[in-house]
Amino acid sequence: MNSSYSHKTIQPDISLSICGYSKVLEIVSNKWTALVVYAMEDGVIRYGEIRRRIEGISKKMLTQTLRQLERNGLVKRVITPSVPPIVEYSLTGLGESLLEPMRTLNQWTKENYSLVEQARENYDRDNSGE
Amino acid sequence: MNSSYSHKTIQPDISLSICGYSKVLEIVSNKWTALVVYAMEDGVIRYGEIRRRIEGISKKMLTQTLRQLERNGLVKRVITPSVPPIVEYSLTGLGESLLEPMRTLNQWTKENYSLVEQARENYDRDNSGE
DNA sequence: CGGGATCCAAACAGATACTG
DNA sequence: CAGTATCTGTTTGGATCCCG
Numbered sequence: 279m280n281s282s283y284s285h286k287t288i289q290p291d292i293s294l295s296i297c298g299y300s301k302v303l304e305i306v307s308n309k310w311t312a313l314v315v316y317a318m319e320d321g322v323i324r325y326g327e328i329r330r331r332i333e334g335i336s337k338k339m340l341t342q343t344l345r346q347l348e349r350n351g352l353v354k355r356v357i358t359p360s361v362p363p364i365v366e367y368s369l370t371g372l373g374e375s376l377l378e379p380m381r382t383l384n385q386w387t388k389e390n391y392s393l394v395e396q397a398r399e400n401y402d403r404d405n406s407g408e
Numbered sequence: 409m410n411s412s413y414s415h416k417t418i419q420p421d422i423s424l425s426i427c428g429y430s431k432v433l434e435i436v437s438n439k440w441t442a443l444v445v446y447a448m449e450d451g452v453i454r455y456g457e458i459r460r461r462i463e464g465i466s467k468k469m470l471t472q473t474l475r476q477l478e479r480n481g482l483v484k485r486v487i488t489p490s491v492p493p494i495v496e497y498s499l500t501g502l503g504e505s506l507l508e509p510m511r512t513l514n515q516w517t518k519e520n521y522s523l524v525e526q527a528r529e530n531y532d533r534d535n536s537g538e
Numbered sequence: 539c540g541g542g543a544t545c546c547a548a549a550c551a552g553a554t555a556c557t558g
Numbered sequence: 559c560a561g562t563a564t565c566t567g568t569t570t571g572g573a574t575c576c577c578g
Contacts, residue, residue: 293463298517299442307437312429313422333423351527362539379512386509387428397481492559
């Protein structure tokens with residue numbers, strides 16, 4: 279008789295591909311994604327205006343981020359082929375549905391981030407000289 | 409007179425460092441972090457058991473992930489210096505407070521991820537042959 | 539204006555071997 | 559058991575130049 283039984287209920291394995299946490303994070307966890315979504319919170323916005331509003335983002339990264347969001351169905355892209363062209367972005371219904379969980383995260387930050395910063399200071403102090 | 413006034417209220421710039429979205433994501437968006445937190449949801453757990461439960465994680469990445477979580481004050485580490493040593497991890501109060509926003513994300517995935525997958529198929533089909 | 543293409547540096551992640 | 563150290567490959571991000 280082996281000892282593989284447990285006093286606890288047996289916990290299932292956690293797979294990267296099936297964990298819901300990981301799946302959303304794959305969608306929103308790139309460096310700029312959250313900011314881009316944030317920039318579209320108020321409605322339709324042009325490419326150039328997003329760039330101006332997000333400090334430090336390069337054209338390459340903005341385009342790449344927008345393409346991924348579009349591919350995932352979170353963002354809609356409308357081109358007016360004038361000269362120069364006008365390209366307008368906005369959240370889809372699916373994209374807007376993401377705002378609620380994002381705001382929950384945002385709220386957590388407002389309430390708890392100072393504690394995180396404090397914890398970091400403590401940790402760095404305690405682990406610097408040994 | 410220049411044309412810098414707008415019919416909209418002027419939107420503030422968005423900075424990577426002050427956006428609440430970005431701050432939490434910096435904490436939880438590493439590849440394995442969400443899984444590790446998930447593994448501790450039910451209480452105290454040993455290093456080796458986390459490894460067994462999370463499919464595919466290496467010792468290096470698990471240790472690194474746990475150290476970051478500890479540094480950010482989300483995880484507590486208790487060593488019992490026996491031979492061999494016993495090292496137990498658990499969420500701190502701060503760590504547990506993160507579970508709620510994480511569950512909100514998880515819930516969003518359950519409800520909407522199939523739409524994301526469908527959007528991807530559509531996008532890839534529409535953009536493959538042109 | 540709104541990109542695409544290319545190149546390069548830095549960050550991240552895995553495999554392997556060694557340790558108290 | 560619970561790590562650390564090192565090496566290597568992969569991914570990401572930024573800078574630059576070009577285009578309709």
